[in-house]
Amino acid sequence: MAKVTFLPENRTVEFDLESLPYSEHGKPKSFLDIALHFGIHLEHACGGNCACTTCHVVVKKGAEFLNEMEDDEADRLDMAADLQLGSRLGCQAHFVRDGEVVIEIPSWNRNYVSEGGGSINLGDAIPAAKR
Numbered sequence: 001m002a003k004v005t006f007l008p009e010n011r012t013v014e015f016d017l018e019s020l021p022y023s024e025h026g027k028p029k030s031f032l033d034i035a036l037h038f039g040i041h042l043e044h045a046c047g048g049n050c051a052c053t054t055c056h057v058v059v060k061k062g063a064e065f066l067n068e069m070e071d072d073e074a075d076r077l078d079m080a081a082d083l084q085l086g087s088r089l090g091c092q093a094h095f096v097r098d099g100e101v102v103i104e105i106p107s108w109n110r111n112y113v114s115e116g117g118g119s120i121n122l123g124d125a126i127p128a129a130k131r
């Protein structure tokens, strides 16, 4: 069995790895796949395609049960706010074997959600005249 605790919500879900992927979004057996299946909110602006950083999570425990970070994930993660030791993209980090993992959704992401922010930062896409 595999187990994930999502902080700060402190919600733990347990499942049989063989029953994954749930085939929602992100890599098979990824945190995003798992979060969506269990109704846990994890931003995923790009739909789990390693093209944003909104699914940023910090692995607090159990990194040994996850895949090694690949270059595309590392490159994308470099752009994430509040980068920490243990930072991963929730749509790219996935289980490779049974184990217990604890992850935290960084406050930057949580605040972003609670403020009702859109999923994409439009930045300069808004014409200067309308700002």
Ligand code: FES
Binding pocket: 043, 044, 045, 046, 047, 048, 049, 050, 051, 052, 053, 054, 055, 076, 089, 090, 091, 092
């Ligand atoms: S959802 Fe966009 S990189 Fe993970």
